[in-house]
Amino acid sequence: MLVSESALRTFTENIFLAMGCSKEHALLAADVLLLSDLRGIDSHGVARLTGYVRLWQKQRINPTPNIGIVHETPTTATIDGDAGLGLVVAPFAMQVAIKKAEQYGSGWVSIRNSNHFGIAGYHALMAVQKDMIGFAMTNASPLVAPTFSNERMLGTNPMCYAFPTGKYPPVVVDMATSAAANGKLEIAQRSGKQVPEGWIQDAEGNYTTDPHALKSGGSLLPLGSDREHGSHKGFGLSATVDILSAVLSGANYGPWVPPFVSFLEPPADPVGTGIGHFLGAMRVDGFRPVNEFKDHLDNWVSRFKSASAINPDQKVIIPGEPEYEAEIDRRKNGIPLVDAVVEDLNELAQRLNVSPLRPLKGKF
């Protein structure tokens, strides 16, 4: 089914309003989810809406949070999200970082007591709109085992760096620190396909290509897959995300991070509150004039796009470019949703007494 941006946006806003969010929060949370669907990152958009609702129903998400700064210096702050939607808490925190950067050159915020914040790119791009460099990371439910372990100790803990450009789309590096994102595994599970070796291991720590291994005690592997190919580096990056997001803010870290799914209970012995994020903004003109930076980054992009291609049909992809192209296409032509997501959303609409999603095209 193909749905227009505005129809999906209104639908999503109505779901958040039905959860008891304020108008302002509902619009903001919907904006974060929509950008994910627009940019082609289908795993992090409205496909997760039912997940947020279920956590709210379990009273693990507070729809009317009192988000506040609990500690700060001119350029750093710790924010307590009051168990609110990360979709709302993170943009609030990023505004704080941006304000500090406007005044002092840079701003850095560690966040506790939050929930899933959608795509990291949304938050980092808030800085880019102000001619700043944006940083965004978050910890997440434990699914990834450190090198040499078969225990789920870390989330897919994404990190994002976003840079303003001149004539090209912003450069946006937005990546899980695991070899494969969990969304890719879910796709393989649904389609009944095997996954490549190096993505997951079974409960005993043997490589497996069975995408269902995660359901029987298996775990995702860090970026690098094995020690020989640098999985200790993926582990180190994931650890960095965990420490900056949670050890620094007072959120839960490592295996204590509460699960995003409502059917699993949070650990009984928390070491902090909720999950954690880390966000930052640095003014480009804190280093050199903005136009100089953009000219050189354009030159960088141009040179990398023309790097010698192994296969002439597959040129080098600049980070953020495919998402930018998807966004232009989907804003104009609509957002495709798979049947399972549409069914989920319709069931949700009925339950919360919200107008159903209307298709731009396709069966309903």
Place this chain on the structure above:
Amino acid sequence: MLVSESALRTFTENIFLAMGCSKEHALLAADVLLLSDLRGIDSHGVARLTGYVRLWQKQRINPTPNIGIVHETPTTATIDGDAGLGLVVAPFAMQVAIKKAEQYGSGWVSIRNSNHFGIAGYHALMAVQKDMIGFAMTNASPLVAPTFSNERMLGTNPMCYAFPTGKYPPVVVDMATSAAANGKLEIAQRSGKQVPEGWIQDAEGNYTTDPHALKSGGSLLPLGSDREHGSHKGFGLSATVDILSAVLSGANYGPWVPPFVSFLEPPADPVGTGIGHFLGAMRVDGFRPVNEFKDHLDNWVSRFKSASAINPDQKVIIPGEPEYEAEIDRRKNGIPLVDAVVEDLNELAQRLNVSPLRPLKGKF
């Protein structure tokens, strides 16, 4: 040959003095190289001393640089290294970052017109000594091809994050963003061994296990090795290092980065000056009391050390722990140097009229 820390330190200082460095700079540069050897990162210590000397002889390293801030805000700065040793320029820049952090909570410095800065960990650990979180990255001579390309466009571009702890060694994530560091390849070249698939490709972009492939147009692969295992993430991280270090500061980036070796000439059409670094420091107490952070990070380390091991003989390694243990051992028992390095250093000593290296143990 085994050499004492103090003997190797004096020897190294004397080499830098012979290059015309000031006493202060010679001591500092030697300190950076020594820490690498002490921490067991043999590829980045005195083994590179002849490399620095050769670049100085070609007048590509200025032994008496006038290092200065060329642009700043309260928490950001751009520093021009005046073609000095990165071993001297980077600690200068880190001091600037630390001072800004002391005053405003955080400090961030992008550096141009520099040279190889040794191990990233040295600079990041300067912040840790002040109960700050340290960040250090640098770009480097192009050896790595982006995903889908067979052209050397990026250096092994390391990134380092370092965190102060309580009872455990500092957590130090210090990693090349390529699948394997160049040093590992050099070891395989010397020993005549093949390397694992996924480290390098030949000039046409085919996987190869021949460690000499780099000499015939081959290239290193980004962390992740291939697209399926996330090499676009390694490329994205490397791009981030390149942009923060060089596009932001006005250094050379991508394929324009001048080679570290004296027998290769820098590109004739530079896009900036020298190579670039990016360093930062954030006060832990800008977010929460230092003792709280350290207690939780100790708890984090303790929990990860006890994560279920696949093989009971191989527990999870905390980033920075092996290097810390090497440092304790080598400070006490001496630093082992391979014959080729000792020969190099002795030849250097003779050429620069410096007292030869005296062994603690082993033949001379």
